[in-house]
Structures are given as structure tokens and as C-alpha cells.
């Protein structure tokens with residue numbers, strides 16, 4: 001579905017200053033990227049900030065990674081849908097009942113419902129960190145396991161690293177949307193990300209959407225970096 005989408009870049013707006021974030025956003029066009037609002041900006045600036053971005057015409061991915069009892073998560077995704085966001089996420093490890101209830105809560109929104117996706121294994125985690133949690137699987141095995149649960153629950157896709165994209169597309173089909181953070185253009189700093197890939201390789205591996213934060217937002221010329229990435233993807 002989304003493999004034909006030419007707006008593959010989702011910019012992670014992880015700013016602690018709303019003015020700086022909006023000054024950056026005003027240099028962008030909704031035709032060249034989508035925007036992601038995560039825990040930092042939502043906690044600092046709340047739903048009004050999200051609404052401003054929606055009103056500017058951007059598709060917004062509200063990345064709050066809900067993980068709670070089914071009733072609470074269903075109410076949280078309903079609140080997200082009311083904000084008019086394009087995509088919202090939950091943690092797959094919240095379980096099938098939680099994911100099913102969240103999906104069902106979006107039914108009344110019809111074709112205005114946001115895409116609902118599940119986080120599998122965070123891209124900042126590797127096999128050693130999984131072991132610390134008592135999980136004796138490789139990241140790839142655990143991502144596939146959780147992605148199958150998300151698909152079973154009727155979700156639209158998952159957040160995973162691009163390193164798992166090829167496997168997931170082959171096992172779960174091309175319609176199941178893959179959103180991949182941990183994207184690092186050649187030569188940029190990995191930072192706290194462990195399972196990384198370049199934009200071009202990620203798309204070639206089957207990523208539908210690339211979440212990119214610091215390599216764009218911390219660049220001397222963020223718009224130039226976005227343009228360069230879009231051009232490298234043939235958009």
C-alpha cells in the first residue's frame with residue numbers, strides 16, 4: 001500500500017522549544033515530508049501543538065507508544081483520532097487483547113481513523129539488552145514474533161528497524177506497513193540507536209516510512225538534508 005507513497009520521511013520533531021520547532025516546520029512543505037510528535041514535545045506542549053501541525057496541513061504521527069490496560073489504551077487512541085492525526089502507535093508487548101481493543105476503538109472514525117501501528121523491539125536495543133529483559137531471542141526473532149501478534153490483532157503495521165524489514169515483508173505481506181526509525185545517512189552519528197540503516201538501503205529492504213530525527217533536525221541546514229534524502233529515494 002504505502003510502497004508507492006512518495007512521502008516516506010517522517011521527521012521526528014524532538015525539540016524542547018516550540019518556537020524553534022515551528023520555525024523549522026514553517027520551512028517545510030506537507031508535500032515533502034510527514035511529522036512525528038513524540039513524548040518530549042507532547043509532554044511539553046500538549047495536544048494544541050499537535051493540532052497546529054495538523055492545521056498546517058501535515059500528516060502527523062503521534063508517537064506516544066501507548067502501553068496500558070486495554071480500556072485505557074482504547075481511550076487514548078480515541079483521543080488521538082479526535083486530534084486528527086494520521087498515525088498513532090501502541091507497544092505490541094501490551095498484548096493482543098490491548099491491540100484489538102485499540103483497533104476497535106478507531107472503527108467509528110471510518111476512513112478518518114489514523115493508522116494504528118505497534119512498536120516491536122526498540123531500535124535502541126540489541127540482543128544483549130533483550131537478554132537483560134529475559135528474552136532469549138535475537139532482535140529479529142522477537143520483532144517477527146511481536147509483528148505477527150500485531151497483524152493477528154488487525155493493526156496496520158509495526159515500528160521495527162530496517163534490518164528486519166525484508167524478513168517482515170516476506171512473512172507478513174507487502175500491505176503490512178513498516179515504519180523504521182534508526183535511519184542514519186552514511187557518515188552520521190548513530191547516537192543511542194543500535195539497529196541502524198541508511199535511507200536508501202532501508203527503502204530497498206522494504207521500509208514504507210523512515211523516521212528520521214537528529215540527522216535532519218540537528219543539521220546545520222535541515223531542509224537541505226531532507227531534500228538530499230528525498231532525492232536519494234527518487235522522490
Ligand SMILES: O=C(O)c1cc(=O)[nH]c(=O)n1[C@@H]1O[C@H](COP(=O)(O)O)[C@@H](O)[C@H]1O
Pocket residue numbers: 012014038063065089119121122123124159160181182183191193211212213214215
Ligand atoms: O516509535 C518510534 O518512533 C521509535 C521507535 C523505535 O524503536 N526507535 C525510535 O528511535 N523511535 C523514535 O524515532 C525517533 C528517532 O530519532 P533519531 O534517532 O533522532 O533519528 C525518536 O523520536 C524515537 O522516539
